[in-house]
Amino acid sequence: xxxxxxxxxxxxxxxxxxxxxxxxxxxxxxxxxxxxANSPIRMVLxxxxxxxxxxxxxxxxxxxxxxxxxxxxxxxRLRYLGGSTNHWGGWCRPLDEIDFEPRSWLPHSxxxxxxxxxxxFFPHAQSLCEAGPxxxxxxxxxxxxxxxALGEGGVxxxxxxxxxTRGGVLPTHFGERYADDxxxxxxxxxxxxxxxxxxxxxxxxxxxDHLDVATLNGRHFTVKPKIAVVALGAxxxxxxxxxxxxxxxxxxxxxxxxxGRFFADHPIPRDTATLVVFxxxxxxxYTDVQTIHGAxxxxxxxxxxxxxRAQAAMDSSTTIENKVELDDLGKAALAATAAALGVDASNxxxxxxxxxxEIAPDPERRLTLEGERDALGMPRLKLxxxxxxxxxxxxxxxLKELARQLLAARSGMLxxxxxxxxxWLAGLDWGNHHMGTARMHVDxxxxxxxxxxxxxxxxxxxxxxxxxxxxxxxxxxxxxLLALTLRLAEHLRVVLR
Amino acid sequence: MKLPTRxxxxxxxxxxxxxxxxxxxxxxxxxxxxxxxxYDDLLRLLDDRDADAQLGEAVLADRGDFDADAVAExxxxxxxxxxxxxxMREDAQQGRVTEADGWVLPETLALLxxxxxxxx
Numbered sequence: 001x002x003x004x005x006x007x008x009x010x011x012x013x014x015x016x017x018x019x020x021x022x023x024x025x026x027x028x029x030x031x032x033x034x035x036x037a038n039s040p041i042r043m044v045l046x047x048x049x050x051x052x053x054x055x056x057x058x059x060x061x062x063x064x065x066x067x068x069x070x071x072x073x074x075x076x077r078l079r080y081l082g083g084s085t086n087h088w089g090g091w092c093r094p095l096d097e098i099d100f101e102p103r104s105w106l107p108h109s110x111x112x113x114x115x116x117x118x119x120x121f122f123p124h125a126q127s128l129c130e131a132g133p134x135x136x137x138x139x140x141x142x143x144x145x146x147x148x149a150l151g152e153g154g155v156x157x158x159x160x161x162x163x164x165t166r167g168g169v170l171p172t173h174f175g176e177r178y179a180d181d182x183x184x185x186x187x188x189x190x191x192x193x194x195x196x197x198x199x200x201x202x203x204x205x206x207x208x209d210h211l212d213v214a215t216l217n218g219r220h221f222t223v224k225p226k227i228a229v230v231a232l233g234a235x236x237x238x239x240x241x242x243x244x245x246x247x248x249x250x251x252x253x254x255x256x257x258x259x260g261r262f263f264a265d266h267p268i269p270r271d272t273a274t275l276v277v278f279x280x281x282x283x284x285x286y287t288d289v290q291t292i293h294g295a296x297x298x299x300x301x302x303x304x305x306x307x308x309r310a311q312a313a314m315d316s317s318t319t320i321e322n323k324v325e326l327d328d329l330g331k332a333a334l335a336a337t338a339a340a341l342g343v344d345a346s347n348x349x350x351x352x353x354x355x356x357x358e359i360a361p362d363p364e365r366r367l368t369l370e371g372e373r374d375a376l377g378m379p380r381l382k383l384x385x386x387x388x389x390x391x392x393x394x395x396x397x398x399l400k401e402l403a404r405q406l407l408a409a410r411s412g413m414l415x416x417x418x419x420x421x422x423x424w425l426a427g428l429d430w431g432n433h434h435m436g437t438a439r440m441h442v443d444x445x446x447x448x449x450x451x452x453x454x455x456x457x458x459x460x461x462x463x464x465x466x467x468x469x470x471x472x473x474x475x476x477x478x479x480x481l482l483a484l485t486l487r488l489a490e491h492l493r494v495v496l497r
Numbered sequence: 498m499k500l501p502t503r504x505x506x507x508x509x510x511x512x513x514x515x516x517x518x519x520x521x522x523x524x525x526x527x528x529x530x531x532x533x534x535x536y537d538d539l540l541r542l543l544d545d546r547d548a549d550a551q552l553g554e555a556v557l558a559d560r561g562d563f564d565a566d567a568v569a570e571x572x573x574x575x576x577x578x579x580x581x582x583x584x585m586r587e588d589a590q591q592g593r594v595t596e597a598d599g600w601v602l603p604e605t606l607a608l609l610x611x612x613x614x615x616x617x
Contacts, residue, residue: 151589
């Protein structure tokens with residue numbers, strides 16, 4: 001086994017010349033290295049942090065924000081080996097086919113390829129997440145308790161799987177979990193505390209020439225790879241591209257002013273609706289994770305692809321959270337509705353609903369550099385956050401469809417708790433699912449990277465991870481970005497042959 | 498055992514008679530009475546008119562214009578003697594739902610509740 005290298009001990013002026021430099025030791029960087037473990041490719045993996053949290057390293061993430069209330073830039077991610085899997089929730093679900101399709105009613109939508117292009121990597125991605133056998137929407141075959149009856153319509157009970165839990169709490173932390181596997185890769189050098197501060201291009205801007213690397217104790221060295229992959233997450237990847245502006249004045253890959261635009265996350269508004277189930281308590285898999293057929297699973301309400309196509313609806317996932325008491329009007333609504341439907345609601349139970357929503361791609365939701373610099377001299381970022389009223393309206397329509405299906409099945413009813421923009425924003429949380437700032441498109445005027453994740457016009461520089469997602473869906477991104485990374489690994493094997 | 502006096506027997510019999518009448522006719526006599534309205538044929542379909550009127554106020558708050566007579570005519574045509582539960586389900590299946598303070602209701606129920614509010 002090869003021990004990890006502390007970059008703070010590397011002499012300044014050192015030159016490393018691997019075949020492949022992986023910039024970032026989060027789930028993408030780790031999975032890419034693991035996927036190429038049996039290849040002859042000589043790799044270095046450069047991780048800013050160490051094996052655990054360090055406040056000075058984490059402070060490199062600090063930035064500012066304007067617009068719609070959002071998480072602090074340093075608080076919504078983690079900067080040490082394993083990246084943000086060190087605080088993820090472990091939710092897994094593959095994107096749907098429609099998530100990859102261009103939709104005329106959704107500007108800037110669509111991927112350069114169909115879902116099947118990455119679907120073949122889902123089993124491996126699922127394995128990396130330690131999420132058990134891929135059961136998903138077949139879980140109902142083995143689950144205890146009947147699903148909530150819904151009339152024919154656009155919303156159905158569908159399923160999430162979870163990354164391996166430890167003591168019932170923690171999912172797979174990629175750094176801790178795969179550290180020994182990385183050390184066993186003979187042609188890989190993992191450099192901890194190594195911050196890439198510049199992507200230096202050749203003078204014709206056609207190729208990456210080398211990487212500047214710095215440490216917080218003042219060491220500076222150079223990596224000159226044949227190929228480099230930026231795998232820093234959607235926020236930091238944009239920062240590194242924009243800040244590397246010595247040859248391309250607007251930043252690497254930013255000839256068309258796209259880097260940092262289209263930033264996205266999944267809004268998680270709380271208590272979006274009150275669900276009343278006439279028959280009483282719901283099956284336990286709606287409110288908590290359950291082990292089903294060897295997988296840790298939980299059910300929610302998700303709009304079908306046919307409904308989304310027919311109604312021009314965005315994706316969402318609605319979950320049943322906690323029991324609630326009805327107020328007087330709620331009790332009146334329940335009594336009136338149950339009596340009129342002719343059902344016994346004497347054991348009815350009310351629940352609060354939560355959700356994760358997809359938002360539309362928006363070029364004005366963007367990251368830009370600001371004047372202040374961090375301890376390494378890198379310009380900090382400013383996020384202009386936005387969310388459109390139409391994003392909320394799309395989700396509200398889906399909830400209303402769910403309400404209609406409950407009434408049609410005479411199984412329950414729903415109150416839509418949020419109506420005005422102020423109400424939606426008051427309880428708004430976010431998924432920490434950063435996406436979209438180096439979007440993928442075959443046209444350089446519409447995307448930063450091409451269908452192979454190569455930066456347009458720079459043949460040996462790639463961006464990996466959810467930064468390249470051009471449309472987002474509502475599925476949690478980790479397993480999907482891993483599948484995309486495994487596809488990139490396959491491509492790099494060919495390119496570096 | 499001492500027999501009741503005639504006076505005691507009369508009083509006791511009278512009390513029994515009052516209790517019997519109260520048991521048999523009490524609910525009808527004590528039932529809340531509503532002023533007659535042009536929609537009583539429809540409002541008879543509701544189970545708890547006070548609670549339904551409360552819900553109806555919420556329906557009316559979300560509807561700027563509400564022509565009660567026209568709504569009543571529409572409901573009579575829609576119901577056409579069919580069970581309310583059938584019409585409710587049909588509403589939901591055909592997408593005829595409406596909101597009352599966020600509660601998503603079958604439209605027929607919402608309109609009946611609104612009429613109850615108008616009539617109270």
